[in-house]
Every structure is written in structure tokens, then in C-alpha cells.
Amino acid sequence: xxxMFNKRxxxxxxxxxxxxxxxxxxxxxxxxxxxxxxNAQCNRVIGGGYEHSSYYPNCDIYFGGIDNIHGVRDAYxxxxxxxxxxxxxxxxxxxxxxxxxxxxxxxxxTILKVACLVSETMIIDQKxxxxx
Numbered sequence: 001x002x003x004m005f006n007k008r009x010x011x012x013x014x015x016x017x018x019x020x021x022x023x024x025x026x027x028x029x030x031x032x033x034x035x036x037x038x039n040a041q042c043n044r045v046i047g048g049g050y051e052h053s054s055y056y057p058n059c060d061i062y063f064g065g066i067d068n069i070h071g072v073r074d075a076y077x078x079x080x081x082x083x084x085x086x087x088x089x090x091x092x093x094x095x096x097x098x099x100x101x102x103x104x105x106x107x108x109x110t111i112l113k114v115a116c117l118v119s120e121t122m123i124i125d126q127k128x129x130x131x132x
Contacts, residue, residue, distance in 0.1 A: 025126040
């Protein structure tokens with residue numbers, strides 16, 4: 001990972017190299033950063049970082065597009081009252097409008113897209129995958 005000053009992590013680089021070496025088919029590793037690329041780049045301002053592909057030659061980097069993991073948790077928690085109240089509510093459109101408001105469908109779609117990529121990469125491409 002590299003932060004604001006492009007500080008490298010030799011431990012991370014070695015770990016990903018070793019992960020690649022465990023696979024008899026290929027040393028390539030797909031690294032999935034669950035965040036959006038914009039959020040990963042913004043995180044560098046506060047000293048965080050993300051994998052820079054030039055430091056990880058055996059890795060492909062993919063950004064999952066989940067803008068904020070706390071937003072996922074909050075949306076999930078907001079779904080409980082909707083699901084609980086669905087039995088009392090006779091208006092399907094009202095339920096759907098509430099789900100649309102919290103963007104639950106979009107979040108699930110993004111998460112499932114990444115999950116499909118993970119399974120495809122492992123099963124079809126026979127590569128190791130690291131998700132964080």
C-alpha cells in the first residue's frame with residue numbers, strides 16, 4: 001500500500017508475492033479494494049493508501065465501487081423496519097419506494113458484482129483473490 005507520500009509497505013508487497021506463489025496455476029493475484037477508486041485516492045490525504053500496481057507486479061487491482069462501508073451498514077439497518085413492516089403494509093409501491101430511497105438495491109448490485117468477479121477469477125481464471 002502507498003499513502004500520501006507514496007510510502008511503500010514491503011510487508012504487503014511480500015505478502016502478495018507469497019500469496020501468488022501458493023497457486024500452482026499462476027502467480028497472478030486479483031486484489032479487490034472494496035472502495036471506489038475516488039474514495040481510495042481521497043483516503044491518501046489522511047495518510048491512508050491503496051495498492052499501487054507498479055509495486056505489485058503480480059497483481060491486478062480492482063476497485064469494487066462501494067463508496068462507504070458505513071453507508072452499507074446504515075442502509076442494512078434501515079431495511080429492518082421496512083422488512084418488519086411489510087406484513088402490515090398492503091402497498092407494495094410504498095415498500096419499494098422506501099427501499100429505493102436507501103439505495104439498498106444499488107448496494108446489493110455492487111456487492112454481488114464483486115462477488116461474481118471473485119468467483120469467476122478463482123474458478124475460471126484459477127487465480128488467487130484478496131478482498132479488502
